[in-house]
Amino acid sequence: MVLSINYFKLVWSTDQLASFVLPLKDLEYTICFYTTYFFYEKEDLAECSSERGVGKAVLMAAVPLIIRFFQVIFYDYLVRNNSV
Numbered sequence: 001m002v003l004s005i006n007y008f009k010l011v012w013s014t015d016q017l018a019s020f021v022l023p024l025k026d027l028e029y030t031i032c033f034y035t036t037y038f039f040y041e042k043e044d045l046a047e048c049s050s051e052r053g054v055g056k057a058v059l060m061a062a063v064p065l066i067i068r069f070f071q072v073i074f075y076d077y078l079v080r081n082n083s084v
Contacts, residue, residue, distance in 0.1 A: 007075075014071045017064040024060045032056075 032048035 010071060011075075014064070014068045018068040021061045021064055024064070028056055028060045
């Protein structure tokens with residue numbers, strides 16, 4: 001059973017995206033910090049590290065992992081149906 005090149009690209013890209021979770025969380029904090037720093041009061045900077053901002057970071061981190069999860073489920077489906 002040989003995997004196609006297209007399937008390898010999908011596996012590689014989703015694996016890279018899943019490995020990119022921590023930088024995505026850091027990017028969310030960076031965007032929050034700079035938009036708060038330049039457009040709002042300086043006292044609002046604590047909002048970026050508060051618990052209210054955690055939900056956005058978790059969502060940004062969850063998206064690549066959910067994509068990876070569905071990719072693994074799809075691969076399992078292909079293996080069970082001898083399509084690979």
